[in-house]
Amino acid sequence: MAELLKNPQILEKAQEELADLIGKGKLVEEADVAKLLYLQCIVKETLRIHIPVPFLIPRKVEEDVEICGYIVPKNSQVLVNAWAIGCDSNIWDDPLVFKPERFLESEVDFRGQDFELIPFGAGRRICPALPLAERMILVVLGSLINKFNWKLDGGIDPKDLNMDEKFGLTSLKAQPLRAIPIPL
Secondary structure (H helix, E strand, O other), rough: OOHHOOOOOOOOHHHHHHHHHHOOOOOOOOOEEEHOHHHHHHHHHHHHHHOOEEOOEEEEEOOOOEEEEEEEOOOOOOEHHHHHHHOOOOOOOOOOOOOOOOOOOOOOOOOOOOOOOOOOOOOOHOOOOEEEHHHHHHHHHHHHHHHHEEHHHOOOOHHHHOOOOEEEEEEEEEOOOOEEEEEO
């Protein structure tokens, strides 16, 4: 939501998609999600830049393994920095810029098969709540932006919205988002 309020042109494009495909002012149903391609791109881009858990659950190496010329010894503990992967300039053009359009012509998804985008992990230890999270994020975000127009509290200009994050086990906005819904 913060990225949409900071980028009103992206919010407007998402609202247009919702109005065209399900009707302006309607709640998004789970069955609608598959049609909402731009909204899906917004969620992928948000999870790429603002990953909920920057470091995935630690892994233990079961046998010596060579990766990119480095030997990782058996029994080593490995931390995967998923945030750094999502913001790697070798993989992503302008990695710190919010551009949902980068996913329009891309098959990259966050279900653990595409290692350049792994906000929920991968393999046997992927987040078990991924299917629920995927559906709920899209349904709730879509409903919020389709039922309301939004303005920032205190008359803040969108370009001045503070997007700093504080990192811990999970990442959070350093300053919580304060937005005012305006019914359509």
